[in-house]
Amino acid sequence: MSALRTIGALTAREMLKFVRDRSRVLGALAQPLALWVLLGLGFQNTFQPPQGSMGGSYVAFLLPGILALVLLFTAIFSTISIVEERTSGFLQAVLVAPTPRTALVFGTALGGTLLATVQALLFLGALPLVDLAPGVAGVGMIVAVCFLTGLAFTALGFAIAWRMDTTRGFHAIMNLFLLPLWFLSGAMFPIDGAAPVLRVVMWANPVSYAVSGLRHGFHGFTNTPGALAGPGVCLAVTGAFAVLMTGLAVWQVRRPFFQT
Amino acid sequence: MPAPAVDIQKVTHRYGSHPALRDVTLQVDAGALYGLLGPNGSGKTTLFRILSTLMPPSEGHAQVFGLDTAQESGAVRRRIGTVFQEEALDEALTVRENLRFQGALYGLHGAERRERTEVLLRRLDVADRATDPVADLSGGLRRRVDLARGLLHRPDLLLLDEPTSGLDPAARRTFWAAVQQLRAEEGTTLLLATHLMDEAERCDRVGILSDGVLVADGMPDTLKADLGDETIWLEAEAPTSLRDRIEAQFGVPTRIVGATVQVAPADPPTFLSSLYEALGDHIRSATIRTPTLEDVFMVHAGVSPTDSRERVLTRGDMSDE
Numbered sequence: 012m013s014a015l016r017t018i019g020a021l022t023a024r025e026m027l028k029f030v031r032d033r034s035r036v037l038g039a040l041a042q043p044l045a046l047w048v049l050l051g052l053g054f055q056n057t058f059q060p061p062q063g064s065m066g067g068s069y070v071a072f073l074l075p076g077i078l079a080l081v082l083l084f085t086a087i088f089s090t091i092s093i094v095e096e097r098t099s100g101f102l103q104a105v106l107v108a109p110t111p112r113t114a115l116v117f118g119t120a121l122g123g124t125l126l127a128t129v130q131a132l133l134f135l136g137a138l139p140l141v142d143l144a145p146g147v148a149g150v151g152m153i154v155a156v157c158f159l160t161g162l163a164f165t166a167l168g169f170a171i172a173w174r175m176d177t178t179r180g181f182h183a184i185m186n187l188f189l190l191p192l193w194f195l196s197g198a199m200f201p202i203d204g205a206a207p208v209l210r211v212v213m214w215a216n217p218v219s220y221a222v223s224g225l226r227h228g229f230h231g232f233t234n235t236p237g238a239l240a241g242p243g244v245c246l247a248v249t250g251a252f253a254v255l256m257t258g259l260a261v262w263q264v265r266r267p268f269f270q271t
Numbered sequence: 272m273p274a275p276a277v278d279i280q281k282v283t284h285r286y287g288s289h290p291a292l293r294d295v296t297l298q299v300d301a302g303a304l305y306g307l308l309g310p311n312g313s314g315k316t317t318l319f320r321i322l323s324t325l326m327p328p329s330e331g332h333a334q335v336f337g338l339d340t341a342q343e344s345g346a347v348r349r350r351i352g353t354v355f356q357e358e359a360l361d362e363a364l365t366v367r368e369n370l371r372f373q374g375a376l377y378g379l380h381g382a383e384r385r386e387r388t389e390v391l392l393r394r395l396d397v398a399d400r401a402t403d404p405v406a407d408l409s410g411g412l413r414r415r416v417d418l419a420r421g422l423l424h425r426p427d428l429l430l431l432d433e434p435t436s437g438l439d440p441a442a443r444r445t446f447w448a449a450v451q452q453l454r455a456e457e458g459t460t461l462l463l464a465t466h467l468m469d470e471a472e473r474c475d476r477v478g479i480l481s482d483g484v485l486v487a488d489g490m491p492d493t494l495k496a497d498l499g500d501e502t503i504w505l506e507a508e509a510p511t512s513l514r515d516r517i518e519a520q521f522g523v524p525t526r527i528v529g530a531t532v533q534v535a536p537a538d539p540p541t542f543l544s545s546l547y548e549a550l551g552d553h554i555r556s557a558t559i560r561t562p563t564l565e566d567v568f569m570v571h572a573g574v575s576p577t578d579s580r581e582r583v584l585t586r587g588d589m590s591d592e
Contacts, residue, residue: 013376013377016378016380017375017376020372020376024368024372027363027364027368028361028363028364032363100357100359101359101360101361102359103325103353104353104376104420105376106325107323107324107348107351108348108377109349110377267327
């Protein structure tokens with residue numbers, strides 16, 4: 012009962028912090044949007060759609076990946092404060108309170124996940140521009156994948172932030188690991204056209220399944236270009252990734268707080 | 272007999288191989304205001320981390336109201352409140368939102384939480400700022416809000432780790448007035464870490480930590496009386512050689528306390544004039560007074576309470592001989 016209350020309070024705090032920080036709203040949305048427009052228009056005439064599918068504009072191809080990028084950025088922004096709050100003040104109050112530390116993970120992750128999902132779904136407003144009609148089931152799939160991916164990224168961000176002493180280190184790790192995960196997820200280029208070495212990495216990358224799952228959703232499960240597995244597999248892998256990352260964050264937070 | 276509020280038994284704690292606490296044993300009675308004195312790096316914060324269940328000690332046991340901080344941390348957490356050096360407040364949230372969040376952590380909700388919040392905000396004189404974001408508050412106001420946060424769930428033991436550091440004297444006085452009032456009304460036991468002597472003087476009992484060792488423990492008046500009554504305190508260019516000369520020529524008990532020389536003759540005024548005749552050139556100034564808590568600190572810890580380790584080292588390098 013007290014754990015649920017803590018989770019609720021932490022989730023509400025994430026929301027409040029977000030709406031009060033305009034730079035964060037801008038950072039999490041504007042950057043992916045700019046990337047989408049610039050890359051989309053830049054590659055418009057040189058891009059070859061995979062498997063000779065229809066509706067092959069690069070702008071449309073890129074959109075699912077942009078959603079994944081929004082999820083990634085939002086997760087980074089919502090967990091970076093943990094680096095500072097862990098050692099200074101705020102989180103200490105949570106740690107000395109009679110509430111399970113696991114609730115700290117779930118509250119923070121849930122807040123970050125909801126923020127990420129809502130922001131990603133804003134991009135659905137661009138659907139008419141790219142001539143895609145996902146249908147109800149398609150949107151359901153998109154929401155589900157967004158939620159699970161947001162959860163996975165936020166939990167992973169939490170686990171990394173918990174071990175970091177400086178926000179600089181946190182940024183370095185995020186750029187080193189998370190951005191490549193996105194680059195190699197089939198978000199920017201279709202897997203079929205990639206070099207064999209890259210293809211193996213993309214197959215092993217859990218983010219690929221999130222992006223593919225989003226593609227299935229956007230195309231209403233028919234004629235999906237550039238997907239590396241069926242919708243069921245994509246959803247299952249994304250869900251498993253979320254569970255695994257949440258587990259990682261829980262394991263981290265339960266370790267002794269100070270080095271002994 | 273009820274368990275003491277705090278019972279620390281032979282606690283040693285190491286970070287890696289560096290010992291931060293060495294065989295510390297101390298008790299704090301329920302309802303007392305206990306002051307833990309020590310320069311930076313003396314182990315105060317480590318002791319607080321152990322008591323607040325953030326980490327178990329490497330050796331020994333720490334109990335809060337008879338509950339082991341390592342084994343029964345959940346029960347300990349319900350009994351303690353904390354106000355640490357940095358406020359545990361979210362700057363983006365308002366005062367009231369911060370307290371609502373704190374309430375959620377302790378299962379406080381509804382009318383109970385609202386009433387408690389309003390009472391504390393009024394008593395700490397921050398009620399008129401309740402809807403302001405914490406980021407807009409001055410340092411003194413933040414500390415008081417943080418105190419309200421620490422007291423929200425009516426803890427039996429409040430841990431205060433240098434709660435007034437960075438505050439100006441006026442804000443410090445207001446903070447302490449609020450603490451004293453709440454203490455009188457709620458009977459909360461207070462464990463205070465500080466290096467400010469005026470704060471230590473307020474305590475029922477003080478302990479002095481030096482390099483992780485508890486070197487003194489007692490009531491302020493007792494500790495002061497242990498250093499003798501009225502004695503002579505000398506400032507000198509070369510305290511060590513002055514002490515040697517006095518001991519050689521007069522044979523009275525003399526010791527170095529920080530940068531001053533304390534001489535304890537039978538009749539201080541008479542002795543002082545003969546001292547000036549014999550060694551006046553070596554004395555910069557002299558006073559006759561009773562020992563202060565700062566003297567107690569210097570005698571036991573070997574350094575001034577406001578000195579950090581680094582400064583102590585440089586001082587040693589520039590010693591008089």
